[in-house]
Amino acid sequence: MELESSKPSAEQKPAKIGKYVMLCTIIATVSSTLLGYDIGVMSGALLFVSQDLDLNLVQQEIVVGSLNLISIVGGAMAGRLSDWKGRRLTMAIAAAIFFAGAAIMAGSPSFPVLLLGRLVAGIGVGFALMIAPVYSAELSPARIRGSLVSLTEVFINFGILLGYVVSFALEGLPATYNWRLMLGIGMLPALLLAAGVLVMPESPRWLVTQRRTSDARAILIKTSNGDISEANIRLSEILQTIGFADSVDPTKDPTTEEYDNALGKAKKQGEGVWRELLISPSPAMRRMLLCALGLHFFQQACGIDAAVYYSPVVFGEAGVHSKLGKLGATVGVGFCKFSFIFIATFLLDHVGRKPLLITSAVGVTLSLFTVGTAFILLKINTTEGDTLVSVNTAARHAAASGVGAGVTIFAICAYVALFSIGFGPVAWVFVSEIFPLRVRAQAVGLCVVTNRLISGTVALTFLSISQAITPAGTFFLYGSIVFVSIIFFAVFMPETKGKTLEELALFFEGRRSAPQLPPPLSPPQKTS
Numbered sequence: 001m002e003l004e005s006s007k008p009s010a011e012q013k014p015a016k017i018g019k020y021v022m023l024c025t026i027i028a029t030v031s032s033t034l035l036g037y038d039i040g041v042m043s044g045a046l047l048f049v050s051q052d053l054d055l056n057l058v059q060q061e062i063v064v065g066s067l068n069l070i071s072i073v074g075g076a077m078a079g080r081l082s083d084w085k086g087r088r089l090t091m092a093i094a095a096a097i098f099f100a101g102a103a104i105m106a107g108s109p110s111f112p113v114l115l116l117g118r119l120v121a122g123i124g125v126g127f128a129l130m131i132a133p134v135y136s137a138e139l140s141p142a143r144i145r146g147s148l149v150s151l152t153e154v155f156i157n158f159g160i161l162l163g164y165v166v167s168f169a170l171e172g173l174p175a176t177y178n179w180r181l182m183l184g185i186g187m188l189p190a191l192l193l194a195a196g197v198l199v200m201p202e203s204p205r206w207l208v209t210q211r212r213t214s215d216a217r218a219i220l221i222k223t224s225n226g227d228i229s230e231a232n233i234r235l236s237e238i239l240q241t242i243g244f245a246d247s248v249d250p251t252k253d254p255t256t257e258e259y260d261n262a263l264g265k266a267k268k269q270g271e272g273v274w275r276e277l278l279i280s281p282s283p284a285m286r287r288m289l290l291c292a293l294g295l296h297f298f299q300q301a302c303g304i305d306a307a308v309y310y311s312p313v314v315f316g317e318a319g320v321h322s323k324l325g326k327l328g329a330t331v332g333v334g335f336c337k338f339s340f341i342f343i344a345t346f347l348l349d350h351v352g353r354k355p356l357l358i359t360s361a362v363g364v365t366l367s368l369f370t371v372g373t374a375f376i377l378l379k380i381n382t383t384e385g386d387t388l389v390s391v392n393t394a395a396r397h398a399a400a401s402g403v404g405a406g407v408t409i410f411a412i413c414a415y416v417a418l419f420s421i422g423f424g425p426v427a428w429v430f431v432s433e434i435f436p437l438r439v440r441a442q443a444v445g446l447c448v449v450t451n452r453l454i455s456g457t458v459a460l461t462f463l464s465i466s467q468a469i470t471p472a473g474t475f476f477l478y479g480s481i482v483f484v485s486i487i488f489f490a491v492f493m494p495e496t497k498g499k500t501l502e503e504l505a506l507f508f509e510g511r512r513s514a515p516q517l518p519p520p521l522s523p524p525q526k527t528s
Contacts (some may be wrong), residue, residue, distance in 0.1 A: 020222050020223060021139060021140060021141070021144075021148065021223045022148070024139055024200050024201060024223075025135075025136045025139060025140065025148045025149075025151055026151065027193070027196035027197070027199070027200050028087075028091065028131070028132050028135045028136055028139075028196075028200065029132050029136060029151040029152045029154070029155045030155060030189060030192055030193045030196060031091055031094055031095070031127075031128035031129075031131065031132045031155075031193050032128060032129070032132050032151075032152045032153070032154075032155040032156045032159065033155045033156070033158060033159035033162070033189040033193075034094070034095075034098045034121075034124060034125055034128050034159065034186070034189055034190060034193070035071075035125045035128060035129060035156055035159065036155060036156040036157060036158060036159020036160040036161075036162070036163065037159035037160070037162055037163045037185075037186050037189060038067060038121060038125065038159075038163070038186060039156075039159070039160050039163065039305065039308050039309060040159060040160035040161060040162060040163020040164045040166075040167070040308070040334060041162075041163030041164075041166055041167055041182045041183060041185070041186065042063075042064060042067075042163070042183075042309060043163070043164070043167070043308060043309050043310065043311055043312055043330060044163070044164065044166075044167025044168065044171070044182065044312065044327050044330065045167060045178075045179040045182045045183060046060060046063070046064065046309075046312075047312055047323055047326070047327075048175040048178055048179040049063070049114070049179040051175050052175045052176055052179065053108075053110065053111055053114065055111060057463055057464075059111055060463070061459070061460050061461070061462075061463055061464065062115065062460070063111075063114060063115065063118060064309050064310075064459045064460070065456045065457070065458075065459035065460030065461075066115060066118045066119060066122065066456070066460075067118045067119075067121055067122035067125060067456075068122065068125075068305070068452045068453075068455040068456030068459055069122070069452065069453065069456035069457075069460070070118070070119045070122030070123060070126070071122040071123065071125040071126035071129065071448070071452040071456075072126060072448070072449045072452045072453055072456075073122075073123055073126060074094075074097070074122065074123035074124060074125060074126020074127045074128075074129075074130075074448075075126035075127070075129060075130045075445045075446075075448030075449050075451075075452060076126070076445050076446075076448075076449055077123070077126070077127070077445075078090050078093075078094070078126060078127040078130040078131055078441075078445055078448075079130055079441045079442035079443075079444065079445025079446070079448075080441075080442060080445070081093070082130070082131055082134065082206075082441045083206075083273070083441050083442065086202050086203070086206055086210075087131055087134065087135040087138070087202060087203045087206055087441075088197055088200055088201075088202050090127060090130075090131045091127075091128070091131050091132075091135070091193060091197050091200075092193075092194060092197045093127060094124050094125075094127030094128040094131065094193070095124070095190040095191070095193040095194040095197070096124075096190070096194065097120060097121075097123050097124035097127060098121050098124030098125065098128070098186070098189075098190045099124075099187050099190035099191065099194075100120050100121075100124075101117050101118070101119075101120035101121025101122070101123075101124055102117070102121060102183060102184060102185075102186035102187045102190065103117075103184070103187060104116055104117030104120060104121075105117030105118060105121065105180075105183040105184075105186075106180045106181070106183045106184030106187075107180070108180075117183075121186070124190070125452075126448060126452060128193075129448045129451070129452070130441070130444055130445045130448045131441075132152045132155075132428075133149050133152045133428040133429070133431065133432035133444065134203075134432055134440060134441055134444050135203055136148050136149045136151065136152065136432065137149050137429075137432035137433060137440075138203040138204065138205040138206065138437075138440075139201075139203060139204070139219075139223055140223070141223070141224065141230075141234070144349060145349075145429070145433065147345050147346070147348055147349050149425075149428060149429040149432050149433075150341070150344055150345045150348050150425035150426075150428070150429055151345070152425070152428045153341055153344070153420070153424040153425035153428060154338075154341050154342070154345060154425075156424070157334075157337050157338040157341045157420060157424070158338055159189065160308060160334050160337060160338065161331075161334035161335060161337070161338040163182075163334075164327070164330050164331045164333070164334035165331060165334070166182055166185055167182055167327055167330075168324075168327045168328060168330075168331050170182055171323060171324055171327055201219045201222070202215070202219070204216040204217075204219045204220050204223070204234075204235075204238070205238055205437050207219070208235070208238050208239065208437075209437065209438070213235070216235065216238075217231060217232075217235055220234050220235055238437065273438065273439045273442045273443075274442070276438075276439055277289070277439055277442065277443060277446065284508040285439075285508075287508050288434050288435055288443070288508050289443075289446075290492060291430070291434065291492055291493055291494070292430065292431045292434060292435070292443070292447050293446070293447060293450050294488055294492065295357075295426070295427050295430055295431070295489075295493070296427055296431070296447045296450045296451040296454070297450060297454055298361075298423075298481065298482065298484075298485035298488065299423050299424070299427045299451065299454075300451055300454035300455040300458060301454050301458070301478070301481045301482075301485075302364055302368070302419065302423065302478055302481060302482045302485070303368070303458055303462070303474075303475070303477075303478035303481075304415075304416070304419050304423070304424075304458075305455045305458050305459050306458050306459065306462040306474075306478075307333070307412055307415060307416060308333070308337075308416070309459055309462075310462055310463070311326075311329070311330045311333050311412060312326035312327060312329075312330050313463075314408070314412065314471070315329045315330065315408065315409065315412075329409050332409065332413060333409075333412055333413055333416055336413040336414075336416055336417045336420075337416040337417060337419070337420050338420075339417070339420075340416075340417040340418070340420040340421050341420040341421070341424060341425060343420075343421050344356060344420060344421045344422065344424070344425045344426075345425065347421075348425065348426070348429060348497070349497060349498070351497075352495050352497040353426050353429060353430055353493075353495060353496055353497055354489065354493050354494070354495045356421060356422040356426060357422045357423065357426045357489050357493065358422070358486060358489050358490060359418075359421065359422055360418055360419060360421050360422020360423045360426070361422065361423065361482055361483075361485050361486045361489060362486060363414070363418030363421075363422075364415060364418050364419055364423065364479075364482050365479050365482045365483045365486070367411055367412075367414040367415035367418055368415060368475050368476070368478050368479030368482060369475075369476065369479045370407075370411040370414070371408065371411040371412060371415065371475040372471075372472040372473070372474075372475035372476040372479065373472070374407045374408045374411055375408070375470070375471045375472035375475065376472045377407075427451070429496075430493075430496060431443070431444050431447045432444060433496050433499075433504055434496065434504050434508060462474065465477075494507065
């Protein structure tokens with residue numbers, strides 16, 4: 001499936017990335033740091049919290065996986081709330097909820113209270129994951145949308161690396177205090193996001209659906225580097241895709257009574273969305289859902305959260321025995337994952353989404369098979385109790401020489417790096433692009449539900465599956481799933497690079513190019 005180019009629009013003209021757009025997008029994607037930090041810091045904190053609170057294997061899995069599963073609730077709630085009250089308020093609520101969750105976790109005296117904090121933080125994560133890519137996509141011109149929306153994944157990876165570094169830095173403190181401080185520091189990104197929301201504008205596309213066209217036009221001018229002509233054309237495209245453009249005179253100022261009356265004929269944002277998405281979807285909507293939900297399924301079914309959450313455990317069973325060594329190797333993984341996301345950020349709007357995605361899937365498949373093979377060569381087998389695996393005499397000798405540990409660390413680093421150049425950013429960029437404006441927020445919320453459901457399942461089952469089929473079998477299982485994804489991406493995924501959100505909606509409806517846009521709105525005339 002390839003998307004044919006339509007007639008050039010203002011959003012496709014080469015221009016500099018405006019500082020205003022960049023600032024607003026960075027503030028929005030700070031919300032993604034909430035998830036990343038939790039993932040990174042929990043991988044290290046788990047070594048100490050399990051010791052301090054005497055957690056068994058099942059409780060450790062619940063602590064890790066519960067946040068991902070409960071974030072499903074947050075993602076579903078955020079979609080409807082952002083349609084009702086706006087994107088900015090939804091981000092503010094995400095910050096407040098995660099702040100409360102981090103505070104509860106830091107002060108937890110027992111497993112039930114720790115679990116409560118995880119559940120509260122998980123709802124905040126669900127809010128943040130849904131709203132960041134939607135807001136960034138709706139604010140960004142098409143020519144730079146891929147790079148700006150991919151900042152969601154950049155900040156997730158930054159949060160992971162930050163969590164790893166904090167865990168490493170606080171490792172020397174007493175186990176009673178270090179994990180509490182690790183988790184409590186998670187309140188800082190939430191405070192930064194809450195402060196940033198105060199200076200952010202609302203999404204212009206959301207404002208149009210709320211009959212606030214004058215406000216939307218003012219924001220579009222700012223995000224178009226002050227180019228009134230470009231802003232007017234972008235507003236015309238938004239109106240057209242919602243079905244307004246044919247019913248108004250585009251030469252009139254959008255603040256006139258006639259314009260607002262015309263807008264009033266359309267459905268409000270969010271009305272009838274679930275019927276349109278799930279109960280009686282059109283063929284175009286079914287194609288969108290197949291691509292979006294399939295992409296998010298494969299993104300998490302590749303086992304990335306197992307590698308990130310449990311990397312200290314994996315490295316320990318590969319021959320790295322000290323806590324400091326495990327955390328140090330984990331920091332290396334986080335650095336690789338964070339560094340390679342910048343390659344994707346640069347290439348998304350140059351190479352395209354689909355080539356990066358397929359390249360990433362092929363590389364992840366090979367890396368996972370390498371990890372599985374490394375465990376086989378180390379002859380690691382299942383044992384009883386809370387210890388994941390044991391190493392026989394020959395494997396211990398190999399680990400002592402550094403060969404076994406080195407191969408495993410290298411393969412895990414390659415795994416997360418190749419994930420970051422495609423799987424990670426493309427999933428969020430793609431789903432923020434393809435859905436029509438009226439259903440976008442709740443459709444992305446549905447993708448968050450799928451993403452977190454699979455992520456939570458992986459996090460909750462990794463240790464148990466590894467006991468049942470060995471770590472080698474587990475990584476081979478993940479690799480086989482990713483191999484299937486290569487075929488899925490090649491057959492079903494369209495290329496979306498450089499296309500406006502409105503053009504993409506038309507493509508899935510079966511129209512390969514957008515019809516001629518109405519004349520751009522003229523700037524308001526000053527009165528003497």
